[in-house]
Structure formats: structure tokens, C-alpha cells
Amino acid sequence: MNATGVVMTAAIKNVRRQVRKRNWLKQLRRQERAKIRSQKTAKIQKVGKQMGKVIVIGAGASGMMAAAAASGNNEVLVLEQLPEAGKKILATGNGKCNFTNTNVAESDFHGNSDFAMKVYNRFNNRDTIAFFEKAGIKCRVREGMCYPYSFQAKAVRDALTALLYRKAVTIEYERKVTSVAVKDNGFNVMCGNESYSCDKLIVATGGKAVKSLGSTGFGYDIAKSFGHKIIKVKPGLTRLYIKENIKELKGVRCIASVSANGIDIETGEIIFLEDSVSGIPVMQLSSLFEGRKLYIDFFPDMRKEELKNELLRRTQEISVKTHRILIGLLNEKLAAYIAKDMKLADAAKLAGMLKSFELEVTGTGDFEDCQICTGGVDVSEIYPETMESKLHRGLYFAGEIVDVDGRCGGYNLQWAWSSGYVAGKSS
Numbered sequence: 001m002n003a004t005g006v007v008m009t010a011a012i013k014n015v016r017r018q019v020r021k022r023n024w025l026k027q028l029r030r031q032e033r034a035k036i037r038s039q040k041t042a043k044i045q046k047v048g049k050q051m052g053k054v055i056v057i058g059a060g061a062s063g064m065m066a067a068a069a070a071s072g073n074n075e076v077l078v079l080e081q082l083p084e085a086g087k088k089i090l091a092t093g094n095g096k097c098n099f100t101n102t103n104v105a106e107s108d109f110h111g112n113s114d115f116a117m118k119v120y121n122r123f124n125n126r127d128t129i130a131f132f133e134k135a136g137i138k139c140r141v142r143e144g145m146c147y148p149y150s151f152q153a154k155a156v157r158d159a160l161t162a163l164l165y166r167k168a169v170t171i172e173y174e175r176k177v178t179s180v181a182v183k184d185n186g187f188n189v190m191c192g193n194e195s196y197s198c199d200k201l202i203v204a205t206g207g208k209a210v211k212s213l214g215s216t217g218f219g220y221d222i223a224k225s226f227g228h229k230i231i232k233v234k235p236g237l238t239r240l241y242i243k244e245n246i247k248e249l250k251g252v253r254c255i256a257s258v259s260a261n262g263i264d265i266e267t268g269e270i271i272f273l274e275d276s277v278s279g280i281p282v283m284q285l286s287s288l289f290e291g292r293k294l295y296i297d298f299f300p301d302m303r304k305e306e307l308k309n310e311l312l313r314r315t316q317e318i319s320v321k322t323h324r325i326l327i328g329l330l331n332e333k334l335a336a337y338i339a340k341d342m343k344l345a346d347a348a349k350l351a352g353m354l355k356s357f358e359l360e361v362t363g364t365g366d367f368e369d370c371q372i373c374t375g376g377v378d379v380s381e382i383y384p385e386t387m388e389s390k391l392h393r394g395l396y397f398a399g400e401i402v403d404v405d406g407r408c409g410g411y412n413l414q415w416a417w418s419s420g421y422v423a424g425k426s427s
């Protein structure tokens with residue numbers, strides 16, 4: 001072979017090498033593209049498997065918490081009948097929002113306290129405080145009751161809506177849910193003529209306490225349509241109407257202990273209204289009220305004997321006119337009212353009356369005049385671990401719609417946060 005032939009052979013070899021290299025690179029790229037494609041498919045399949053569509057009915061305390069908790073793994077839509085979210089939150093704690101309490105015990109929940117504690121232990125008061133701190137609400141504590149540092153309930157509502165926005169949760173306002181039906185493996189939710197479908201449904205419509213704040217009791221109809229039993233719904237945390245004419249006491253406030261049947265004793269400031277008695281201790285009692293008599297102890301920090309001796313001393317040193325010996329001890333109007341039928345001071349009788357002043361209760365405030373309602377969806381038909389219905393898979397309940405209620409002091413909102421979180425996380 002001559003020199004030209006050698007050069008030709010080398011050139012051909014070179015071309016072949018380059019072709020092989022190009023093919024090899026092409027193959028590499030093909031393999032790489034196939035790998036990426038299969039990774040993408042796997043991801044889509046994985047996401048498709050996990051991502052579900054959740055609808056929450058009601059943008060109240062429990063509904064917004066449920067939506068926040070559900071948002072990680074789901075596409076979440078909240079349907080709210082009012083033009084704004086959390087209208088009731090704005091009214092809580094006299095506009096300050098007592099959103100939880102540093103002390104929570106089983107006795108702070110009524111009736112189904114055992115069920116309530118199982119749910120509460122999955123999202124407790126410390127979780128609530130940490131959740132709100134993260135959402136921008138610094139906690140201020142007053143006698144165990146937790147408020148936003150600014151003492152503005154609006155801050156709590158706004159922090160929740162802002163959090164839902166960041167979590168890509170959609171809230172549709174002025175969407176009143178009118179019916180719910182089962183569709184395939186999920187639900188069809190109707191708002192008049194508009195229809196929404198979802199895999200999981202969280203009913204967080206609240207109870208019947210204060211219609212103007214969104215509580216119409218509609219959620220009970222949804223629950224009933226799925227076969228759920230509703231425990232009789234009654235107004236809770238409300239005033240007690242009194243048979244006696246107490247008009248002259250209107251506006252009087254005093255510290256006292258109240259009891260309904262000698263067992264449920266609550267102490268704090270009570271308020272006399274024209275025909276009723278209110279204040280936190282009376283409201284606490286109203287949720288449990290079964291007896292017909294209300295007993296007021298105007299001197300909870302004095303034993304009866306001690307009070308009798310003090311009244312005797314006053315009779316001797318100050319006056320024999322019954323109501324006068326009470327000056328400085330009891331509100332003047334109350335003293336005159338209690339002592340009106342007693343001509344001369346009878347220390348023993350008076351001490352007895354002041355330690356156990358009896359009033360006959362004719363009824364409680366109605367649904368427009370209460371903070372919560374008692375009763376609701378029977379807890380024996382709900383799993384406390386998930387808040388899912390035992391009667392229908394994929395259906396969850398949260399908040400006041402459930403037959404759980406708490407004392408004044410942040411326990412009802414805590415129930416809303418705990419049950420909302422558990423329902424949302426499990427959906």
C-alpha cells in the first residue's frame with residue numbers, strides 16, 4: 001500500500017470512529033430521555049395516586065384548620081355561604097378571640113369528653129399555640145386564656161385566610177351548599193345549580209348558635225342524609241331566665257358562686273339582667289342545666305358560720321336594719337332586694353340566704369343568644385383517630401357540628417382546631 005492508501009485507510013477509520021461515537025452519544029441521549037420520561041411518568045403516577053380532591057363545607061374555625069391540614073396531599077376547595085370567612089371568629093372573646101387555654105383537662109369538655117380528649121391529644125393546646133405563632137399570631141395569656149397579642153380576633157381570622165392562600169387552598173365565597181350526593185367513589189356537592197365533585201368531603205358547617213354568623217344547622221341535614229344520628233341540639237353557654245321579678249337588679253354585677261343542683265359550682269362575675277342572670281359562671285352552668293333552681297352564694301370565700309358572726313357583729317355595732325348591715329359587703333341594690341322581707345336583722349337566716357340564694361329558672365337563652373350549641377352528630381358514629389364517619393367512607397366532620405362542647409375559656413375553639421386538624425390530616 002502506498003502512502004495515499006495509508007492516509008485513506010486512516011481517514012476511513014477516523015470517520016467510522018466518529019460515526020460510532022455519534023451513534024453511541026445518540027444512544028446515550030435516547031437512554032437518558034427514556035430515563036427522564038419514565039421518572040416523570042413515575043412521578044405523575046405517584047402524585048396521581050396521592051393527590052385527591054377535598055371539599056370542605058364552611059370556612060369557619062374548624063373548616064379553615066381542616067383545609068390547612070388537608071392541603072399538603074390534596075387539592076382543597078372550601079365552600080363558604082357568607083361573603084367572608086370566619087365571621088364567628090370575629091365575635092369570639094368579645095372581639096379578642098380566646099383561641100385556646102394553657103390548661104386543658106377532660107372536665108373542660110362536656111358529655112363526650114372521652115371522645116373529645118382522644119381527638120384533642122392529636123392536636124393539643126401547645127400544637128395550637130405553635131401553629132398560630134407560625135402563622136403570625138403571637139400568644140398573650142391571661143389567667144390561662146390565650147388571645148392574639150394584639151387582642152384582635154380579626155388577626156386570627158386573617159392569619160388563617162392568608163395561610164390558606166399560601167397553601168394554594170381555594171375559598172369560594174357566597175357558595176351555599178344545598179345538597180350532597182354520593183358519586184362514584186366520591187361526592188357531588190351542589191350549590192344551587194352549580195355542582196362540585198370531590199373524593200373526600202369535610203363537613204364543618206358549625207351548629208345552630210347565632211344564624212347571622214352562619215350557623216343555620218344545615219350540616220345536620222347532610223349528616224342525617226348519610227344515616228347519622230343527631231343528638232338533640234340545644235343552646236349552650238347562655239343566660240338563664242328567672243321567674244322572680246328581678247327588674248330592680250338590672251345591671252348589678254358581683255362575684256359569686258352559682259350551682260344548679262349543689263354539684264356544679266362555678267365562681268366568677270355574675271350579671272343581673274332585667275329578667276335573667278348571665279356572666280361566665282351562669283353560662284358555664286347553662287350547658288348542663290337540668291334542675292329548675294339556681295342557687296347563688298354571694299360570699300364564696302366565707303363559711304356560713306363566719307358570715308353569721310360578721311353579720312351579728314354588724315347588727316350590734318352598725319344597725320338593726322337588715323339591708324344596712326350589708327353595706328360595704330354586698331351591692332346596695334342586691335342588699336335591698338334580698339333583705340326586703342326581713343324587718344329586723346336575723347343574722348343566721350340572712351347568712352343562710354346569702355350563702356344559698358334561690359332563684360327559679362324558667363328557661364335558657366335561645367339559639368340567637370348563646371355562644372355554642374350542645375348536641376350534634378353522635379360521636380359513636382365517628383372515628384376519633386380520623387374524624388371520619390363510620391357510616392360512609394370519605395365523609396368527615398369537624399367542629400361544633402359534632403356532639404362535643406366545651407366550657408368558656410377557649411375550649412370550644414380548641415375543639416374546632418383539634419377536630420379540624422385531625423379531619424384535614426386524615427382526608
Ligand SMILES: Cc1cc2nc3c(=O)[nH]c(=O)nc-3n(C[C@H](O)[C@H](O)[C@H](O)COP(=O)(O)OP(=O)(O)OC[C@H]3O[C@@H](n4cnc5c(N)ncnc54)[C@H](O)[C@@H]3O)c2cc1C
Nearest residue numbers: 058060061062081092093177205206214399400410412413
Ligand atoms: C359571641 C360568641 C363568642 C364566642 N367566644 C368564644 C371564645 O372566646 N372562645 C372559644 O373557644 N369559643 C368561643 N365561641 C364559640 C366558637 O366561636 C365556636 O365554637 C366555633 O367558632 C365553632 O367553629 P366551627 O368551625 O365548628 O363553626 P363556625 O365557626 O360556625 O363555622 C361554620 C361555617 O360554615 C358556614 N356554613 C354553614 N352552612 C353552610 C352551607 N350550607 N354552605 C356553605 N357554608 C356553610 C358558615 O357560614 C360558617 O362560616 C364563641 C361563640 C360566639 C357566638
